[in-house]
Structure formats: C-alpha cells, structure tokens
Amino acid sequence: MPTPSPTIVDTVLRHADARLDQSRAALFELLSIPSISAQEGHRADCLRAAEWVKGRLAVLGFRVELRPTPGHPIVVGHFDGPPDYRGPRILFYGHYDVQPPDPLDLWHSPPFEPRLVDGPRGPRFVARGAVDDKGQVAMFLEALRAWHETGGGIPAKMTVVIEGEEEVGSKNLEPFLRANKDELTSDIALISDTNMWDVETPALTTSLRGLTYIQLTVKASSRDLHSGLYGGSALNSINALTKILGDLHDENGRIQLPGFYDKVLPISNAQRAQWDSLGFSEAAFLGDIGLSTPAGERGYSALERLWARPTADINGIWGGYTGQGAKTVIAAEASAKITFRMVSGQDPDEVMSQFKAFVEARLPPGATAEYEGGHGSPGVQVNADSPWVRAAQAALGEEYGKPAVLMGSGGSIPVVVSLKNVLGIDTLLMGFGLDDDQIHSPNEKFEQTCFHHGIRSHIRLLAKFAGG
Amino acid sequence: MPTPSPTIVDTVLRHADARLDQSRAALFELLSIPSISAQEGHRADCLRAAEWVKGRLAVLGFRVELRPTPGHPIVVGHFDGPPDYRGPRILFYGHYDVQPPDPLDLWHSPPFEPRLVDGPRGPRFVARGAVDDKGQVAMFLEALRAWHETGGGIPAKMTVVIEGEEEVGSKNLEPFLRANKDELTSDIALISDTNMWDVETPALTTSLRGLTYIQLTVKASSRDLHSGLYGGSALNSINALTKILGDLHDENGRIQLPGFYDKVLPISNAQRAQWDSLGFSEAAFLGDIGLSTPAGERGYSALERLWARPTADINGIWGGYTGQGAKTVIAAEASAKITFRMVSGQDPDEVMSQFKAFVEARLPPGATAEYEGGHGSPGVQVNADSPWVRAAQAALGEEYGKPAVLMGSGGSIPVVVSLKNVLGIDTLLMGFGLDDDQIHSPNEKFEQTCFHHGIRSHIRLLAKFAGG
Numbered sequence: 001m002p003t004p005s006p007t008i009v010d011t012v013l014r015h016a017d018a019r020l021d022q023s024r025a026a027l028f029e030l031l032s033i034p035s036i037s038a039q040e041g042h043r044a045d046c047l048r049a050a051e052w053v054k055g056r057l058a059v060l061g062f063r064v065e066l067r068p069t070p071g072h073p074i075v076v077g078h079f080d081g082p083p084d085y086r087g088p089r090i091l092f093y094g095h096y097d098v099q100p101p102d103p104l105d106l107w108h109s110p111p112f113e114p115r116l117v118d119g120p121r122g123p124r125f126v127a128r129g130a131v132d133d134k135g136q137v138a139m140f141l142e143a144l145r146a147w148h149e150t151g152g153g154i155p156a157k158m159t160v161v162i163e164g165e166e167e168v169g170s171k172n173l174e175p176f177l178r179a180n181k182d183e184l185t186s187d188i189a190l191i192s193d194t195n196m197w198d199v200e201t202p203a204l205t206t207s208l209r210g211l212t213y214i215q216l217t218v219k220a221s222s223r224d225l226h227s228g229l230y231g232g233s234a235l236n237s238i239n240a241l242t243k244i245l246g247d248l249h250d251e252n253g254r255i256q257l258p259g260f261y262d263k264v265l266p267i268s269n270a271q272r273a274q275w276d277s278l279g280f281s282e283a284a285f286l287g288d289i290g291l292s293t294p295a296g297e298r299g300y301s302a303l304e305r306l307w308a309r310p311t312a313d314i315n316g317i318w319g320g321y322t323g324q325g326a327k328t329v330i331a332a333e334a335s336a337k338i339t340f341r342m343v344s345g346q347d348p349d350e351v352m353s354q355f356k357a358f359v360e361a362r363l364p365p366g367a368t369a370e371y372e373g374g375h376g377s378p379g380v381q382v383n384a385d386s387p388w389v390r391a392a393q394a395a396l397g398e399e400y401g402k403p404a405v406l407m408g409s410g411g412s413i414p415v416v417v418s419l420k421n422v423l424g425i426d427t428l429l430m431g432f433g434l435d436d437d438q439i440h441s442p443n444e445k446f447e448q449t450c451f452h453h454g455i456r457s458h459i460r461l462l463a464k465f466a467g468g
Numbered sequence: 469m470p471t472p473s474p475t476i477v478d479t480v481l482r483h484a485d486a487r488l489d490q491s492r493a494a495l496f497e498l499l500s501i502p503s504i505s506a507q508e509g510h511r512a513d514c515l516r517a518a519e520w521v522k523g524r525l526a527v528l529g530f531r532v533e534l535r536p537t538p539g540h541p542i543v544v545g546h547f548d549g550p551p552d553y554r555g556p557r558i559l560f561y562g563h564y565d566v567q568p569p570d571p572l573d574l575w576h577s578p579p580f581e582p583r584l585v586d587g588p589r590g591p592r593f594v595a596r597g598a599v600d601d602k603g604q605v606a607m608f609l610e611a612l613r614a615w616h617e618t619g620g621g622i623p624a625k626m627t628v629v630i631e632g633e634e635e636v637g638s639k640n641l642e643p644f645l646r647a648n649k650d651e652l653t654s655d656i657a658l659i660s661d662t663n664m665w666d667v668e669t670p671a672l673t674t675s676l677r678g679l680t681y682i683q684l685t686v687k688a689s690s691r692d693l694h695s696g697l698y699g700g701s702a703l704n705s706i707n708a709l710t711k712i713l714g715d716l717h718d719e720n721g722r723i724q725l726p727g728f729y730d731k732v733l734p735i736s737n738a739q740r741a742q743w744d745s746l747g748f749s750e751a752a753f754l755g756d757i758g759l760s761t762p763a764g765e766r767g768y769s770a771l772e773r774l775w776a777r778p779t780a781d782i783n784g785i786w787g788g789y790t791g792q793g794a795k796t797v798i799a800a801e802a803s804a805k806i807t808f809r810m811v812s813g814q815d816p817d818e819v820m821s822q823f824k825a826f827v828e829a830r831l832p833p834g835a836t837a838e839y840e841g842g843h844g845s846p847g848v849q850v851n852a853d854s855p856w857v858r859a860a861q862a863a864l865g866e867e868y869g870k871p872a873v874l875m876g877s878g879g880s881i882p883v884v885v886s887l888k889n890v891l892g893i894d895t896l897l898m899g900f901g902l903d904d905d906q907i908h909s910p911n912e913k914f915e916q917t918c919f920h921h922g923i924r925s926h927i928r929l930l931a932k933f934a935g936g
Contacts, residue, residue: 230774323507
C-alpha cells in the first residue's frame with residue numbers, strides 16, 4: 001500500500017470531526033464503569049471495562065482476547081495492517097482501570113456518571129478516568145475507527161495492550177510481557193497517558209519519574225489505652241509515627257533517607273536551558289490549586305523539582321479515633337502510605353531499603369514497624385532523537401500549527417520501563433491531558449478540544465507511520 | 469435519727485449481698501443503651517439512659533427530673549434524708565454517657581450487649597461503660613436501694629447529679645451548676661469514677677490531672693493533587709502535619725510547647741516518698757498491655773510521670789487516602805486530635821495558646837491551621853486531711869480489712885474543678901475500677917467483686933456520714 005495521500009488523511013479527519021459526538025458517547029460508556037483496580041469490590045467492574053475495550057477492537061477487525069493475570073485481565077488485540085505495510089509495528093499501551101474516587105463529597109457530580117459540562121475552554125468531560133486513561137485510550141480507538149470507516153482501513157500493523165492494573169502498580173504486566181515476548185515484539189510503543197504543554201501547545205514527554213510506594217504501620221501497645229491512665233508511661237503509636245515521618249525532610253526540603261541522593265543524576269545544562277526557555281510560571285501553576293509558595297527542595301527550578309528531582313509524599317495517614325468529637329485514646333497502632341518519586345539513576349529497591357533503615361533508626365523502644373507494598377519502577381529517559389519522535393513531532397506540528405515541546409513529567413508510567421527491559425523498545429509518549437485535569441482528584445475532567453485534537457493527531461501519526 | 473447501729477448496717481449489707489444478681493441485672497439494662505455522647509446519631513440513646521437513671525431514683529423516693537441543657541440532659545434528684553439528719557449534705561456526681569466503642573472489630577462481644585464472663589478474679593461484666601461510669605454509678609444507686617428496702621430508709625440528705633456529657637468535656641455542666649447554685653449547695657461531693665490501688669486494696673484519689681483537647685487541621689492546596697504531577701512543587705498537608713506533630717516531644721520526652729512547663733508544680737518530697745512506698749511495678753503495668761520500655765519524660769518515676777507530670781498524646785490522625793492499596797495523592801488537608809494532660813498549676817487556656825503558637829511557628833508558607841475544641845480543665849489536688857476523707861477511709865478500711873491508699877490519677881474528672889469553683893466544695897473520689905478494666909478501649913470490663921465491694925463500701929460510707 002502506498003503512503004496514504006493527503007486526500008485520504010483529510011477524509012479520515014473530516015469523518016472524525018463529523019462523528020465527534022459518537023466518539024464522546026463511546027467514551028462515556030466506558031467512563032460509566034467504576035473499574036477501580038485498588039478495590040476488591042470492583043473486580044467485576046474491571047472485567048466489564050476490559051470486555052468493553054475488547055468489543056471496540058473486535059468491530060475494527062482486531063483479533064482480540066482478554067488475557068488472564070493473577071489480578072485484572074489484560075486486553076490484547078492484533079491488527080496486521082495492509083499487506084505491503086513497511087512502517088514500524090506499533091504497540092499501543094493504555095489502561096482501563098482508574099483511581100478510587102475519594103473523597104466522594106467533593107465531587108460536583110457522581111464520579112461514574114460522566115457529564116458534559118461547559119468550561120472556559122468549551123465543553124469538557126467530567127468523570128473519574130475522563131483523561132486518566134480512559135479518555136486518552138478512547139482517542140486512539142476513535143482514530144482507528146475513523147480509519148476503519150473511511151480511507152480504506154487502518155493503515156498500520158499494530159498490537160494494542162490495555163491493562164487493568166496501572167493504578168495499583170502494574171505488577172502483573174511485566175511478567176505478561178515476558179511470557180508473551182514473541183507475540184508482542186514491536187518497533188515502537190505508543191502511549192497516550194501524559195499531558196500537553198498547554199491547551200494550544202502539543203508535547204511529547206521524554207522523561208518520566210519513577211515511583212515506589214510503601215505502607216508503614218507502627219505498632220505499640222497490644223490494645224488501645226486511656227490517655228489519662230497510661231499517658232506518660234505507655235508508648236503512643238501516633239506520636240511515634242509522626243515523629244518518624246516528621247523527619248522525612250529537612251528544613252531545605254531534602255529527603256533524609258540515608259544515601260537517597262547518591263545515585264541521582266543531575267540534568268545536563270542543555271536540558272536545563274531548554275526547560276528554562278519554556279517560560280513555566282510556577283506562580284500560575286500553584287495559583288490554580290490555591291497555593292502561592294513553592295514547596296520542595298531548595299535550590300532548583302520549578303521544572304527541575306517537578307521533572308528531575310525525587311520527592312517523598314505521604315499520601316494517606318490514619319490511626320486512633322477519627323470520628324466526631326473527642327476520644328482520649330492512645331492508639332495501639334497507626335499507619336501511613338508513602339510514595340517516593342525517583343529520577344533516572346535511582347533504584348526502587350534500594351530506596352525501599354533506605355526507607356526501612358530510616359524508620360528502624362527512629363523506631364522508639366517497644367514499637368515495631370510493619371510494611372506493605374514496596375513495589376516500584378525507576379525513572380525513564382526516552383531517546384528524543386529517533387525517527388518515531390520526529391514522526392510524532394510532524395503529526396503534532398501539522399495538527400496544532402506549532403512545534404511540539406519535548407518535556408519531562410513528574411508522574412510515573414512504569415510500563416515504559418517494562419517495555420524497554422522486556423521488549424527492548426522505546427516509547428513515544430504523546431498525550432493530551434492538561435495540568436488542571438485533576439487526575440486522581442475529585443472532578444477529574446478532560447477538555448473536549450483535547451480529546452478532539454487527540455483523535456486527529458493519532459489519525460495523522462498513523463498516516464506518518466504508514467508513510468515511513 | 470440516731471447513728472445507724474451496726475446491726476442496721478449489717479442488715480443492709482446482707483440485703484445487698486442477697487440481691488447482687490438483681491443489682492447486676494439493673495446495671496445490664498443501663499449498659500444495653502448505647503449512650504455515646506460524642507455521636508449525634510445516639511442523641512435518643514443518651515435520653516433513654518437519662519430516663520433510665522431518673523426512673524431508678526424515683527422509685528427510691530427522690531424528687532427527680534431531667535434538666536435540659538444545650539447538649540444532653542442532666543438527671544437531678546433530691547432526697548431529704550431523715551428529719552434529724554446532722555451529717556453533710558452529699559452531692560453524688562456521675563455520668564450516664566460513654567465513649568464510642570471503636571474499633572468495633574476488636575470487641576469479643578457487641579459493646580452494648582453486656583456479658584457476664586468468667587475471668588481470673590471471678591465473674592466480670594463486659595460492655596462499653598461497664599465501669600466508666602455506668603457500673604460505678606450503679607454501685608451507688610444499688611447502695612441507696614439496699615438502704616431503701618431495709619434499714620429504715622436512706623440515711624442521708626443528698627442530691628444526685630448524673631450528666632450525659634462527661635466523655636465530651638462536660639461543657640454544659642458548669643453553666644448548669646452556676647445557674648442552680650442554691651439548689652445544689654452541699655457539703656461534700658462524692659464521685660465513683662476512679663480506680664482502686666489493686667483488686668484487694670481500696671483507694672481514694674486525691675490528685676487528678678487536667679485535660680485539654682484540640683483538633684488541628686492543616687490545609688494546603690485547594691484540592692487533592694496527583695503526587696507525580698505536583699510532587700516537588702505543591703505543599704503536602706500530611707507532610708506538614710507530621711512535621712509539626714513530630715516536634716511535639718524532644719528526645720527526652722519533654723513537650724516542646726513554649727513555656728509549657730513554666731507553671732508545673734513539682735511534687736513534695738513527702739508525696740514522692742509515699743508514692744515510692746507503694747511498690748508500683750511499671751514493668752507489670754506495661755507488660756499487661758504488651759509493652760516493656762517506659763515512654764514519656766525522662767528523669768521521673770513511673771507514678772510521677774502518670775500522676776504528676778503533664779503529657780501530650782495524639783489521639784487520632786487522618787488525611788489522604790486510607791483505603792485498600794495505593795493512591796498517589798497529595799491531600800489538600802490533614803487532621804489530628806490531641807490531648808494534653810495537665811497538672812496542678814497549669815492553665816488549660818494557656819496551654820491551648822502555647823499549642824497554637826507552637827503550630828504557627830512550624831506552619832510552612834501556604835499552609836493554614838484550623839482548630840476545633842480547645843476546651844479543658846486544670847489538674848486538681850484534693851485536701852486529704854478532711855473529716856470526709858477520714859470517713860471514707862474508715863468505710864473502706866472496714867470493708868477491705870486494710871487501709872485505703874491515697875493515690876493520684878493520670879485521668880481527668882473536670883467536674884471536680886467545677887464543683888470547687890462553683891459550689892466551693894471538695895470531692896471525695898472513691899472508685900472501684902482496676903487498671904486493666906480497659907476503659908475507653910475494646911472489651912471494657914468491671915469485676916463483679918469490685919462492683920459488689922463498691923456497693924457495700926457506699927452502704928458503709930452513708931452510715932458513717934449519717935453518724936458524723
């Protein structure tokens with residue numbers, strides 16, 4: 001098959017434009033399924049979401065199955081493309097699972113009843129998963145559908161892998177990739193799970209921080225105690241936990257785990273200069289979330305702190321009496337969930353060992369520490385100088401009329417590490433989220449304009465691959 | 469009426485012995501009512517418990533009413549006693565409200581379904597409120613009933629005040645005492661809400677720590693954030709809260725509020741010597757609750773730390789994601805409940821000011837602190853050299869065949885302060901709880917032998933008063 005002519009691409013784009021309402025309706029079906037992978041009670045919903053994706057691929061002519069894992073199933077679909085296709089074999093990865101929607105009372109509408117709402121940038125979709133990652137997966141599926149329904153068929157050879165455990169650490173994905181390496185072998189991976197620079201400026205993400213998560217429980221007495229009768233003699237687990245965690249950072253925001261920064265690689269002067277040229281306004285970034293003073297490590301620019309410096313955040317803490325009014329109890333145990341965002345060079349297992357050493361060194365006599373989790377993936381640096389990055393830059397440049405920014409992201413997409421480790425391929429991170437999309441928060445949203453341009457950009461990128 | 473003869477007292481005691489099962493059954497009725505004052509959903513139960521107490525007093529010939537307050541009602545009953553009574557007018561105080569029973573899953577039987585269970589010291593009662601304070605109130609009511617049903621009637625002039633807000637700070641009690649000062653004027657107050665020295669050794673409590681409670685909420689961003697996209701720039705409320713609270717104590721267990729110890733009065737050498745002579749085993753005390761190493765302030769004996777040194781305990785903490793699995797969120801806010809136990813000399817309002825100053829000094833830029841509560845009462849020292857203390861010592865000595873210990877308590881009974889401030893009277897703290905009764909904890913219990921001796925001791929004390 002020859003390179004698709006401009007006329008064909010234009011036809012496909014016009015078809016996508018005309019069918020935008022149907023594309024949104026399809027996404028809303030998927031958003032209605034509460035596929036919360038972290039919560040056992042939503043196992044059947046995760047399966048429903050997987051079945052939904054399978055159905056969408058099947059009608060496009062994919063050979064598609066749900067592949068079981070010890071956790072939630074992985075949707076795998078193959079499409080051969082035109083017989084004379086000479087472009088790269090593409091592996092598109094996404095995830096159908098979502099974060100828990102808590103705290104529920106802060107949502108303006110139920111998280112799994114997607115709404116089309118007017119916003120300052122036009123209509124937006126509001127729902128858990130609107131952008132992360134159901135909305136971004138739907139863009140690619142809708143681009144495929146537009147090709148399928150016009151233009152002579154989907155123009156590229158590809159495998160689509162949509163998993164259901166990204167929000168809980170993707171622990172079954174890498175074993176799956178390993179076990180099915182031959183079946184999945186590809187030239188380039190493509191993921192839409194990142195952000196644009198801003199609503200008018202497309203971006204490719206070429207560096208990602210890693211992530212490791214751990215839950216710490218400090219145990220003291222064998223039961224809850226009356227603080228009057230025991231206070232002054234009995235160890236208080238919450239006092240102990242806060243004393244330990246209160247030491248996580250020093251006055252300058254430096255993380256106090258022993259050896260934590262030893263393997264952190266500094267960024268190059270060139271990279272720093274490129275990021276500085278982006279004119280990022282931390283004041284505006286923080287202003288959107290009701291803050292004004294930057295937190296974090298002193299002595300680094302905002303983008304460097306967000307993209308190239310590691311962090312430690314306590315994501316949850318609980319212990320003792322948390323109901324209405326007072327209860328003068330000394331709690332037997334207290335817990336916290338902590339994540340470390342790591343950068344290229346840091347090893348997740350080593351960070352976990354450092355954290356445990358940090359805790360043990362501060363554990364008061366009589367207290368014990370228990371840990372859960374501790375899984376993680378390191379940070380990633382993608383080769384920005386590849387034909388695939390150039391193809392994506394061209395597709396985005398044509399769509400938006402301006403060049404795509406090469407940026408970093410503070411978030412983690414552990415699969416990028418797995419794809420490199422197991423299949424030996426780089427990943428193209430072409431995403432259409434915005435900083436204010438409130439992913440993982442109440443009222444998560446996705447701008448319809450981003451969704452629409454995203455579909456169109458994927459249509460263009462497939463044309464570039466077919467022509468390359 | 470003459471002093472009740474030994475024969476009459478013996479008759480009353482024998483009657484109480486014979487009717488112990490009925491006394492326990494009466495208590496179990498009261499224990500079945502979940503009168504949790506801290507929880508709005510139990511308002512009707514609090515009223516039911518008040519009505520129950522009212523009914524018991526009415527059948528004994530008291531003029532009794534429920535007196536409304538802005539919170540839960542106060543039961544007030546008056547009894548004139550014999551016409552020729554020359555003893556002290558007694559004000560008996562107790563409370564019908566109980567602590568919340570959480571964590572429910574640690575109870576071996578439902579907290580509001582009282583059980584009679586065999587223990588190493590014979591039968592015991594298991595239920596929330598078994599000892600604090602329903603069981604101890606019931607002892608007094610049963611002593612009155614034994615006098616009523618035998619011996620020619622209740623031998624003393626008295627007022628009974630049973631409130632329903634002790635577990636939430638008794639905030640409506642002092643205004644009530646003030647508003648009804650003339651009606652309530654008495655010579656001595658009597659309270660059973662404290663412990664014995666051990667199961668064989670009776671005690672009067674002559675010093676109590678004070679208590680002040682506050683809830684602190686640290687607020688940062690205007691919404692929950694993704695820790696990948698914002699970590700390194702946005703302030704984390706839980707990180708901030710743990711850093712503040714982690715500073716509450718230094719390495720030696722000294723509380724770090726500015727000026728906190730300035731007004732703490734050291735105990736006398738005589739008092740220290742008396743306490744030392746009690747042979748208190750902190751190892752055994754802690755061993756019962758699964759601990760071995762004392763926590764708290766260095767450089768003081770165990771009883772001094774428990775009875776005469778102030779403490780700071782975090783009673784509850786919460787923020788962010790606390791469900792199953794991981795959620796990489798930066799929470800907009802995090803909260804903790806904290807109580808300070810204060811000793812004679814410290815002022816609760818001053819301690820609250822010191823706490824707020826301590827928090828403000830550590831609040832990172834961009835964070836705000838909000839406070840709830842902050843009510844409290846100071847520590848108390850009861851005059852141990854009074855005819856009433858001597859009468860109680862005599863009653864307890866006859867009942868147990870050994871002298872009563874004069875001890876301190878780390879717990880707080882704010883009403884003792886109010887009774888002194890408003891009515892100008894001292895309080896006799898004659899209680900029958902044991903250290904291992906697990907008050908405020910799952911599986912709260914009261915030994916039947918303590919309940920039984922408690923009824924008998926109150927019968928004897930009334931005889932002493934009538935004779936005095």
